[in-house]
Amino acid sequence: MTELVDVRADALxxxxxxxxGGAAIVVTGxxxxxRTVDLHTCYGPSLRLLHAxxxxxxxxxxxxxx
Numbered sequence: 001m002t003e004l005v006d007v008r009a010d011a012l013x014x015x016x017x018x019x020x021g022g023a024a025i026v027v028t029g030x031x032x033x034x035r036t037v038d039l040h041t042c043y044g045p046s047l048r049l050l051h052a053x054x055x056x057x058x059x060x061x062x063x064x065x066x
Contacts, residue, residue, distance in 0.1 A: 004056040008054060009037045012057070014027055015027065017058040018055050019057070019058055025043065029046075036050055037051055
């Protein structure tokens with residue numbers, strides 16, 4: 001199972017999977033500017049966000065079996 005965790009845009013890196021509009025999108029590259037972060041994907045133009053913007057990231061859900 002997976003779940004969504006909110007992460008600041010400036011903490012994302014290549015290979016992470018974000019969720020926008022219900023679609024899972026793989027981040028292929030990150031360019032950090034003075035105020036913005038450009039997230040590159042295989043779908044074309046990069047997504048430009050502010051450093052403090054929050055993005056939902058797909059992560060493996062923690063298992064309760066211990």
